Amino acid sequence: MWDPKQYSHFRDERKRPFFELLARVDVDAPSHVADLGCGTGDLTRVLTERWQEARVYGVDSSSAMVEEARRRPSSESLRFDVADLAGWEPPAPLDVLVSNAALHWVPDHGALLRRLVEKLAPGGVLAFQIPANFDAPSHRHIDEVRALPRFATKLESVRRGHAGPIEVYESLLSDLGLTVDAWETTYLHVLPGEDAVLEWLLGTTLRPVLAALNPEEGRAFLDTLRPLLRQSYPAHARGTPFRFTRRFVVARRGR
Known part of the structure; x- marks a missing residue:
């Protein structure tokens, strides 16, 4: 259901949090590094550039995303796997485990x-x-x-992303013996183009929704949603302002 081309819209806005997260990861020479929810692998390749001696694994549940990642040039130290994010098992214990905008799709964050x-x-x-x-x-x-009523039955079981309070993540990981650095950032993106917020959502949140509907239903869904978004996110000459909050956690396991 994931579309690499659509997801690549607003690439700069989507990748900025990755670099802000990575800036707080203080590890000098890891041997094994993983990126869960790697998508097309663009940011996974950044990990190979930072830690050139490490074996790096990119993991995503979308075969379309992983196929796109595998098409692009990469080093011998980089491998991409199609796997469930929660169930994937690394070939060796990981020195760094990164996940950028993916875990909100997985239920039960405590487990x-x-x-x-x-x-x-x-x-x-x-x-x-x-x-x-x-x-x-x-x-x-x-x-x-x-x-x-037109959509409720078909979409009743379609998953919705979720995020817990940042205090919960800090508490869970601290109780597991990790040292935790947690913070929250709200970005104000000014998105270019017509129906910019809808285009943003088409790359992520709306993918499972549209996958559960036939083409006619999908068009009807978007035609109903579009004016609501235009009202809440009015466009200006400079673009459409779009507030977006993200939660960050960097946690180190004891030795």
């Missing part, structure tokens, strides 16, 4: 974090960033349209 910590080597670092704008007008409007 998930325990599994991810188990994959770390002693002294290993878990670093993740997740969107936390699920109460924003964009997502409220999607929920409104999802609840309409």
